[in-house]
Amino acid sequence: MSVLEWLAAALLAAGAFFFLAGTVGLLRFPDALARLHALTKADNVGLLLICSGLAVLGGSVRVTGLLLLVWLLAMLASTVSAHLIAGRALADDDTGDPLDEGADERARSEGGT
Amino acid sequence: MSLLLPALVVFLLLNLVAGLWRVFLGPTAADRMLSALLFGSTTVAMLLVLAQWQQSPALRIAALLFVMLAAITSIAFVALTQGRVAARRAPAPPVEPRQ
């Protein structure tokens, strides 16, 4: 493996680590806002690292440009989505979902988080 | 390198499976949307890796489509919030068509 390939491998592995961090945050953090915070940050960094690794591997300007565009769009989309979902999470004061069969039981068992 | 890329795909897939637990658990709709967000970016990453690994550049375009359109579902989800708040304030939603 050449130096470039080692570099790419390192970038990809780091990206994978950040995705893992995002997933752990999604599963372990206590409330929706904290989870959102962990998820969007970690995923964007993860995607950046993976895109960089792939750009190193791809080795052409066109591929690099496309990967950069994908990452920028992902930033834009996750910024807007996170903002909107956070607003929803703030406005959301209960778990009551009239179309949810198990909502009541869950709300009772989780103490209405 | 021929091993690293598929290994990365498997790793991301396992990540996704773990994230599914949050969709299952909820408890709020926002939590479930969060997980969908995670799946979106993970899928994009996987498509990009697959494009490199399988030498199939068109998959990068597919990934581009996903990131480009990812926010649409979130915006629709917010329409859901406001509709819900509105519905709670006024039991009878307005029925006039918007001209």
Next chain:
Amino acid sequence: MTAEALTGLVFLPLLAACAVAALPGRLGGGFVLAGLAPLPLCLIVLTGAVVDTGTVSLAIAGFASPLGIEWFVDPLALILLWLNTVIALVVGLYAARDYPPHSARGGRFWALWLLLTSAMNALLLSADLFNLFVTLELVTVAAIGLLVIDGKPAALRAGMRYLVLALLGSLFYLLGVALIYGQAGTLDLYQAGERLGPELLPVTALVLMTVGLLVKSAVFPLHSWLPAAHGNAPGPVSAVLSAMVVKVSIYLIWRLWLWLAADWQPDWALPMLGLLGAGAILYGSVLAFLQVRLKMMVAYSTVAQLGYLMLLFPLFGPLGFTAATYHLLSHGLAKAAMFLAVSNILAVMGTDRLDRLGGADRRLPLDTLTLALAGVSILGLPPSGGFVSKWLMLQAAWAIEGWGWLIVILAGGLLAAAYLFRPLAVLCARPATARPADDVRAPSPAGLRWGGIVALMLALAALVAGLAPAPVLTLLEGGLPPGARP
């Protein structure tokens, strides 16, 4: 010239549908006329070609199968094309009263009507398994659109149910097509048939496709969606649904078993398909007898009469084939006439509940006559088209000594007599009991008479079909399925 005729059959209504959908208002009637009126001319040209050469085929875009799609017309397809065109035109004449083409609702109605006509013609022409799937989809979507055109809640519910079940049927059919393509490497129905054998996979594919089509054609015991859909649709739509739309799926089942699988159909399957038909005849007839609404009775009668089309499989042979085809033809005409007459009765009386229709014959003599004449054909009394088909079918059963089938056919006739005499007795014999409901949108007397005449024309056609069956039967004998050729 035949290429132009074939093109016209599909593309005239298709382009007319686009025109009606896109260009508003006054020109609508002209477009509808331009889309439907030339179809008989196309068919006359096509009939000449089929009589001369036996079959007509056309490779679309010049690419023969397996690469491209081919159209293929044999006498069976030709007869169904005629039936479809006649129904689309004559029932269309009736529908022009309720759905004037220049109104918004009428524009949508005619766009869907033309799309349905075009799709059904394309289906009957096609000899390509995947193309058949696409045409089936177009038929289904257009039919559901027509079903819900008035926005009645009952029709919307029935339409939703029809949609879901029809999509399920499509998926089964598509799965079978994929399996066959994987095996045969071609989608052409006739080519694929030659390359397959009675192995597990082709037979599985055949069964899957058949199940899908049985759902779409509402053959017992998969009929549950039909009465609600046909019973709640607007009158002309019920007529075309019962006369053609369910039958093209049965036509496809015939194509699959008697052409595609002519050499390798499993022996156990034919009697089973026949049993489904027998079940449909008995169950549908009994339920038709038990209905309290006239239109529901006619709808259940369709369930029963579709059963005869499945009896082709146990009675397979030259006689059975001509009998079943003739039944398809005469039932199409008679049932369309019946639905139109019932629609008239419903419009004038404000209800189709049997216990409130007493004395309706005095107000609607024409429609009562239509019901009776169409009933004669459904019953299979001479001299109707229904008589010819049932007589041939009995002969076929006699020839193979299938006494069970014989009994079913006779019992079906008796039960049909029972359920058809009941409404006629109510209409004619009882004193007037009901006043027309006040909120009924009763059509003007002229429009009413017009609708009655159109329905009567169809009923008379079903009757005349029994007087001169020779040309059709001769034509059919020139295009028997491979297994039935002597």
Next chain:
Amino acid sequence: MNLLIDVLIAIGLVVLAWQALVGGSLFRGIVMFIVFGLTMALAWARLGSPDLAMAEAAIGAGVTGALLMIAYWRLRALGASRPTPRSRLRARLALGVGVLSSVLVAMIGLAAVEAIGPGGEAGQALAAALPATGLGNPITGVLVIFRNLDTLLEVAVLLAAYVASRAALGDDKAALPLPPAQDAPLVGALVAVLAPLTVLVAIYLLKAGSQLPGGAFQAGAVLAAGGVLLMLAGRLHPAPLCGLGLRIALVAGTVVFSGVGIIMLALGQPLLAVPGTWAVYLIETAMMVSIGATLVLLFAGSAGLSGKALR
């Protein structure tokens, strides 16, 4: 490693499908369905069908997700109550049916894997005939040249679906209007970037489709996604636009496609023959416009964004 990836995706698809259909929370089912679409794109990528991965991306992310969200919102706004719990008997029956279907699917799958027949004859004919057309993408070749009757009728199905949905909605039944998205600054920035980009990408997909994966269906779906975005952001109101132009856009694909085919017949060529690459582009452009317009209007009708759309 390949096998592991494929098995993971396959199991994931089955679990997601099951979770999307199983009772419980409706919203959970919707999210599961969205994730199912993402996973399906991965499956197409693994199966070597980037065309389908693109279509899945455009339709799944751009239209279906939003459609399901809006449907959920409308159900709640209409005061739908939670579904009645299913009875034991029906649950058991469903279980039985599920097991039976799984056995059936497994049997078919095994038989199909076991007996891979001669197959591929149509594929070989396609590979032999494709170079003469000047196209590099066999899928576009099949869709627009070799089996174009299928494509034409599929576009007609879309038209029929639109007219049927209008028929179901009726003239006077106005749908519930959607409140405009309020977080305008961010959404506005997003729309400013994405709306032009969707048009650009659609044109790229259309142009690339002759040689590379892509084509009219993907391009039309991307255009439709752009339209959906504009509607959700409150920038596009279908009512004022529903004039002649939009209606012509609805039927353009069918009309141009059949028009070219019939003109060729009149010129003595076979019916639906395609005279050259320019005709491929012409037909694909018209189809893209029709597909985009139909999907947006279908969304508008069912999403309750429009009062009076067509007529």
